[in-house]
Amino acid sequence: MxxxxxxxxxxxxxxxxxxxxxxxxxxxxxxxxxxxxxxxxxxxxxxxxxxxxxxxxxxxxxxxxxxxxxxxxxxxxxxxxxxxxxxxxxxxxxxxxxxxxxxxxxxxxxxxxxxxxxxxxxxxxxxxxxxxxxxxxxxxxxKWRPQEEVFRDINEWWAENRSEGKTSILFGYSLGKAQRLLKHLDTSIGKVYTHAAIENMNEVIRTFLPLPETSRITKETQRDELRGHLVLAPPSAHGSPWLRKMVPYETATASGWMAFRGARRRRAVDRGFVLSxxxxxxxxxxxxxxxxxxxxxxxxxxxxxxxxxxxxxxxxxxxxxxxxxxxxxxxxxxxxxxxx
Amino acid sequence: MKDFAQLIRKLDSTNKTSVKVKALASYFNLASDRDKVWTIAILSHRRPSRPVNTTLLRQWASEVAGVPHWLFEESYHIVGDLAETIALVVSGKKEIDKPLAQVLDELIPLKKRSEEEKKNYVVEHWLGFSFYERFVFTKLITGGFRIGISQKLMTRSLSLATGIDEDILAYKLMGDWDPNTISFQELVLEKNKTDLLSKPYPFYLAYALEDEPENLGDPSEWLAEHKWDGIRSQVIFRNDEVFVWSRGEELVTDKYPEFSLLLEHIPNGTVIDGEILPYPKNSIGTFNDLQKRIGRKTVSKALLKKIPVILMAYDLLEWEGVDLREQPFEERRKKLEVLAEPLVPDSSIPLYLSGTMGFEHWSDFAAERDRAREKKSEGLMLKRKDSPYRVGRKKGDWWKWKVDPLTIDAVLTYAMRGHGRRSNLFTDYTFGLWNTTEDGERELVTFAKAYSGLTDAEFRKVDAWIKKNTLERFGPVRSVTPYHVFEIAFEGLAPSGRHKSGVATRFPRILRWRTDKSIEEANTLDDLKKLIP
The missing domain is CATH 3.60.15.10 (Ribonuclease Z/Hydroxyacylglutathione hydrolase-like)
Structure with missing residues (x-):
């Protein structure tokens, strides 16, 4: 040819x-x-x-x-x-x-x-x-499960953390994954806070697609105000000092790689949701x-x-x-x- | 099975010890007694013998999943765990609901059934279980439940659930018991155990000394002895029988028939903690020698003669039927010496006494440690004179203080995907050293494999580099451009006919990534051979 x-x-x-x-x-x-x-x-x-x-x-x-x-x-x-x-x-x-x-x-x-x-x-x-x-x-x-099932798990995880007085930190890409997560989070459980990298992208996406309400985390955000709510963060925030403000918290990652037990342990997050x-x-x-x-x-x-x-x-x-x-x-x- | 699979999922999906203990304790509170006994057995590595071999499992799984066999094998290489791979590629529905103990009751006799019956049973359950149940079910068949639950954690959870002291539980769960026949009452709850005959005590294990020994305080409170490189064991004399237990809680009496000789000299009601060492030509051999004995279930007369073993005694845990573990180390040692000293001079009796030494200054301890290689030990053990014999790995009273390892700079030549938490990352490396051929060409000759010693961040960097610098792929293995130099540490080395390099290294691991060195500066095979004692 x-x-x-x-x-x-x-x-x-x-x-x-x-x-x-x-x-x-x-x-x-x-x-x-x-x-x-x-x-x-x-x-x-x-x-x-x-x-x-x-x-x-x-x-x-x-x-x-x-x-x-x-x-x-x-x-x-x-x-x-x-x-x-x-x-x-x-x-x-x-x-x-x-x-x-x-x-x-x-x-x-x-x-x-x-x-x-x-x-x-x-x-x-x-x-x-x-x-x-x-x-x-x-x-x-x-083999992906239907996303409704995965989001049901994610929302249950959030509700459980909330009942224990913990903040839920969910890691996902700032472009695409973060907005997909946001779209399907059950905001009757609590508020969704965002890392700046994600919020900046949300602002771009909102110019052509409606997204649920979010609050940007800034220097002024207080620890107590976050408790029980959910924080969307990019994977790069994992293990960084930025998380200190969210103690006590549980972490989770949403990614196709979470299908492997080894990948979740390597990421050292508390939960892995298989979502790709x-x-x-x-x-x-x-x-x-x-x-x-x-x-x-x-x-x-x-x-x-x-x-x-x-x-x-x-x-x-x-x-x-x-x-x-x-x-x-x-x-x-x-x-x-x-x-x- | 549902509850047990749920438990495994919970244990699996957290890195926090406190969460694991809580999950396990609440399982112990709710599960049936038979399920509890089996859970304890499985988590302490007392699984039934494998009813189906893994070749068949792999074959059936690729058949059921409708994928070619090679594709199943590739998937297995990448996932890194057979049971997990099977659970992932096979799809099932939640239809079967039966207790864990029943599944095991059915699995055990499966061993003797025809291949067809085995297949029907296994496939039916794969298809009738959810993902985690399928994973756990397959793990029960293949064994090796490595899910980050140590015996210690399991014991702690059981203690939380039952209110029984952890150390007492640890002792109860030691030794030879059969989950098929023992009840939860007998195993855990009952106060007076009837069959303690062969039961070893939980081993006291030491952590590696992290700081300088000066931080341990007054040297006069400490004793040192050499840390011998064999199999840590307990030898039990009770009821005119001898029982030999390895540290892995394996009864190995039959592998070391030499010790039945000791029955003539050591009275009932005696338990000795020591090290089984190879003793060819009336002197301590290498771990390589011992390896020839470890693998054999029955020992030939020729091998017994060629590589006899001895017990190097460290400690006395029981004397005249009395548990001595709470007595100070110094006291236990005195009793041990009374027992052993008359026997040691007779070279036909396979019992030796590991000598203890006290020094005035820490520098003298250090000087003794420097003599470890010539004495064929791995370094020193430091033990506080007044220390009790504790349960499990504890800090404070005992420390191991190994000699610094031998090191050499080698070139990364091949890489393979890791397992478990490192599956999908290239973390198992092969290293080469320079050799000059007869034609005067320089070539890299493989000398060791290592898969530990780098941080996760370093592994990720090396992994990314490997993926971009692959020369050839052989299934899960890749050859890479020789470029990176690593400092490799190992405990010892011996000439070997089975290795291409002609040298076998003991416990090689990566010490450092020498980003400051080019491959031309890596060591040669001759450099390595010069280190052979």
């Missing part, structure tokens, strides 16, 4: 015919961006084309950039190549990128999940010949089937294992190295900057 429509280069996924990169990891002239997490929308590109809901998010993160917003399904053509964005269900504004040239269709999934989280526009399968898919949780060991913004095993398989693609390229996650399984099922599947990190980044961001 000479000149594939999308090629993997050292700068990112490249459409040579259009001169456009998808989620590049090195600075380029023109980039189409799937969503606002930092491993997909990096600093330094000349132009950013992304979903209109993602524009305020990346402008908040990256400052003054040259960005253009498009809506779901709206197509635009560059040198004969037709591009369009379709909901990926990962976080608000997250898109799959469809690329069509001379009747050949490729889709780059970005990060995605098949379940409706009640916040992000739900994932829609897009028919294509070649599908570039993440496989962060591409192992049969990952990525597909589980069945979700990946279903969505690949729904695309009708015969060629599948697996990027970040358990890509070697997953692509081998797809090959055994008769698909033309392979692995490509990228610099996307999926939810792994979340697990390791206890120190340093929060990556996603």
């Amino acid at each position: 000479e000149n594939p429509l999308l090629a993997f280069t050292d700068k990112g996924i490249y459409c040579e015919q259009a001169g456009v990169y998808l989620d590049p990891w090195k600075p380029v002239d023109k980039a189409i961006i799937s969503h606002g997490h930092a491993d997909h929308s990096r600093w330094g590109h000349g132009r950013y084309i992304t979903h209109e809901r993602n524009v305020p998010i990346i402008e908040h993160r990256l400052g003054n950039i040259h960005s253009t917003g498009v809506s779901w399904g709206e197509s635009f053509t560059v040198n004969g190549v037709r591009f369009s964005l379709h909901p990926a269900g990962h976080i608000p504004g997250s898109s799959q990128i469809r690329v069509e040239y001379k009747g050949e269709v490729w889709v780059f999934s970005g990060d995605y999940k098949t379940g409706d989280d009640g916040l992000s526009t739900p994932y829609e399968p897009v028919r294509c010949h070649a599908f570039i898919t993440e496989c962060t949780f591409g192992l049969p060991a990952f 913004d990525h597909c589980d095993w069945a979700g990946l398989l279903e969505s690949i089937e729904a695309t009708g693609a015969t060629r599948v390229i697996c990027t970040h996650g358990y890509s070697d294992i997953f692509s081998r399984f797809l090959r055994e099922k008769g698909l033309d599947a392979r692995t490509e190295e990228t610099q996307y990190e999926g939810e792994l980044a979340e697990m390791n961001s206890t120190e340093g900057a929060e990556i996603t």
Whole structure:
């Protein structure tokens, strides 16, 4: 196969015919961006084309950039190549990128999940010949429960902590996970307080989506006023002196990795809730089937294992190295900057 | 089973000791007596022998989950725990509700059933249990319930639930009892135990000395003895029988037939605390020698002759049927000496006395410690003269003061995913040292594996580096670009024909990450060989 429509280069996924990169990891002239997490929308590109809901998010993160917003399904053509964005269900504004040239269709999934989280526009399968898919949780060991059950557990945990006079600290990414948690917390139990990193992102999201009321934690916030309530914090706050104000407290993390007992113990949180913004095993398989693609390229996650399984099922599947990190980044961001 | 699985989930989902003890105590308050006995048995590693081997379990699990066998194996490597992997990949519904004791009653006779019957039983329960029940059920089959509950924690919770003193409970739960036949009344509640015959006392264990010995105060209040490197044991003489217990609470009498000789010389009602040591050619051997004995259930005459063992006596816990543990160490030692001294000169009797030493200055203790390697010990034990023989690991009266380990700088060459809390992180490392081949080429030769010694933060850094610098993948193992140097510590080393490097190291672990060193500055295999005593 000479000149594939999308090629993997050292700068990112490249459409040579259009001169456009998808989620590049090195600075380029023109980039189409799937969503606002930092491993997909990096600093330094000349132009950013992304979903209109993602524009305020990346402008908040990256400052003054040259960005253009498009809506779901709206197509635009560059040198004969037709591009369009379709909901990926990962976080608000997250898109799959469809690329069509001379009747050949490729889709780059970005990060995605098949379940409706009640916040992000739900994932829609897009028919294509070649599908570039993440496989962060591409192992049969990952099976998500319906989110209603998980949120019931989270709310019960909060209510129990409250009855013991403790503050509940729930860790989740400041973009996406935090708002999803917020949306489903039972605010009849108590108030939701937020870490500044999360509250700043809430303000951005509120410009286009309604979110429940929150209170920002500041230097003036008193310990007694927090007691029994819930604090949403980014994973990087875990183990930091910032938590001192919340004593006595219980901690929990909401992440797909919490499916593993070892991961929860490594994070040293009191509770782990299995809640992910990525597909589980069945979700990946279903969505690949729904695309009708015969060629599948697996990027970040358990890509070697997953692509081998797809090959055994008769698909033309392979692995490509990228610099996307999926939810792994979340697990390791206890120190340093929060990556996603 | 539901309540027990719920308990395991609670114990599993907290790192706080107080929460664990509370959860366990409230379980002990509510569970049936038979379930309690089994819970105590399981948490003190008295599980029934494995009714089904793990090869079959893996095969059935991949079948039931509808995934190819290789994919199940890959998942297992990543999850790091077989029972957890099975619980994750197999889906079930909550349909079966039966008590823990009943599950065990059914599991034990399963061992003798046909493969088909085994499969039907196991699969039916996998499919009929919820996630945690399935996990716990599979753990009951595979064994090894490592969920951060020590015997000590379990005893403390039981004490909280029953009001019985912790030390007394620890003693009651020692030794050889069968959860199949014993009742909760007999095991825990009854005051007069009828069958104390073989029961060992809980071992008193020491912590490592953290500060300088000067902080222990007046040297005249202390005795030192060498810390021998064998198997810590209790040898019990009662009713004209001898019982040998290892520190892991395993009855190992049959493995060390030498000690039946002692019956002629030591009266009933005697319990000695000591160290089983290999004694080839009438001198203390290496731990490698002892390993040849540890693995054998029955010992051949040839091996008995080649590597005989002796008991190096430390302490006397019972004399004339009286429990001496509350007496001062010095007093117990005097009685031990009266007992042992006449026997030691006779080389046909496998009993030796670990010598105690008192010094005027801490510097003299330190000088004795420096002689540890030449005496074939691991360092010194410091014991307060007036110390009682306590239960379990306690700080204060006894300290172990090991010699500084041998160290060498080696290059990280391979990495494997860890287990348990480190699954999914590359934390098990292989290290190489430089060797010059006949053609004059420098190559790295593997000399040791180590998986402890770095902080979690360091492990995360090394893990991230490994993921970006992988050369080749072999299942769960990756070879990496030689780049990082680590200082590796170990307790000793001996020539070995089984190791590629020709050297076996004892208890290797990572001491430091030498970010200041390049791989060219790492040590050579010859440097290592020079350390062989």
